[in-house]
Amino acid sequence: MKKYVVAGCSSGIGLSITKNLLEQGHQVIGMNRNSPDLSHDLFSFVSIDFGSQEIILPEIVGSIDGIFYCPGSIQLRPFKNLKPIDFINDFILNVVGASILIKQYLPQLQLANEPGILLFSSVAAQTGMSFHSSIATAKAGIEGLTRSLAAEFAPKIRVNAIAPSLTQTPLSDKFINTPEKLNASKERHPLKNIGSANDLATCAIQIMNNNWMTGQIIAIDGGLSSIR
Template sequence: MNRVVIYGGTGGIGLATAQALRKRGCRLHLAARDVGRLEETAAGLGETTFTAGDAMDPAFFTAVAQEAGDTLAGLVYAVGTINLRPLARLTADDALTDFKLNALGAFLALQASAPALKAGAGEAGAGVVLFSTVAVAQGFPAHASVAMAKGAVEGLALSLAAELSPQIRINVVAPSLTRTPLSAAITSNETLASGIASMHALQRLGTPDDIGALVAFLVSAEAGWITGQVIGADGGRSSLRTKG
């Protein structure tokens, strides 16, 4: 399998995805901010190159596309935010930052790498995975900014899945609360975490490996007839009521 680009591949879901893809024999190109973590992660994974930069800078995406190579088998955009504030406490800058990191970044990553993805598509098509959240399908208080941004990701994915087919397949994974460094402010409070876990049919929060395994499958040729889907990896939170 050819190279896969992973934005945000040095921690949490991005790292779990990188590890799952390496087990499948993929070569990787990581894109993130922290050079030290990129170097450490790349060394641990093997057959991995990287580009350091800021997803708020449009030039970063051009640099990643240039350095990742002329042919790509897939792309994963695992950059995101968890900005949970009630409407009265949100600022225009909060909303703009959430939109840029989640939605505009995904757009720019795909725009920059689309030629290489088409070139490396093969019979199954190149696999792209973007990320949404269960809070788009379920309305949660204090999620207005992040749900708005992730809703834009879903719209982007559906539009480009139609436009870039059949060479490029694009799907979205929409997790519920997952134990990652990004969510540590919530999950480190075990009373709060247990209460949220009880709202899921499977009675636990997600782990990065839960999500990474699904993403790796969607990137792979095994998912060659799956595109334009928003798939909930959420312990049943989006569609099932708990027994209690």
């Protein structure tokens, strides 16, 4: 049995990661604002707002095998309507929150055998898309953090990220909440579909378990970033 921290365990991809890990018999400590509707002997939850100015994380005794950081945002707006605070808020939630969590539990990660960190970028970090300037900037920060920490923490701790395209979760609901919007989103992707939370969660766990991989940004995006 391994012990994982899943930030963003209440919804979407993080919830699917949490359920998969629990099914595999691992211990999960979930952290975000709202407790998920989950009752399991191996699951515990601490309410944390990673977008706040003051984040107080709980003490965790013993080793931690891995950290998944899933909180993120999709505020799509024309650049002319974005204020500096929008860039700051996206950066805090996506990048600073991850940095605070990793820094807090670095000693516990170092105690583990072959520990890992898995972060979430977005297809928009590497592929220019209208109205994505704030979130793409923050997610590009996640990609820089991934590679820098992978270098700094090698050979002990592996650090990787997944860059998804549109995935069916509460975060993306407003873009796919009618049959027309859903079909248009599917059509934009070479594989003519959008992702499911489980598609992303199973990949995240595989990457976490792969001991010969670090500093990578893996596109799970229906081919959007690489196929014409």
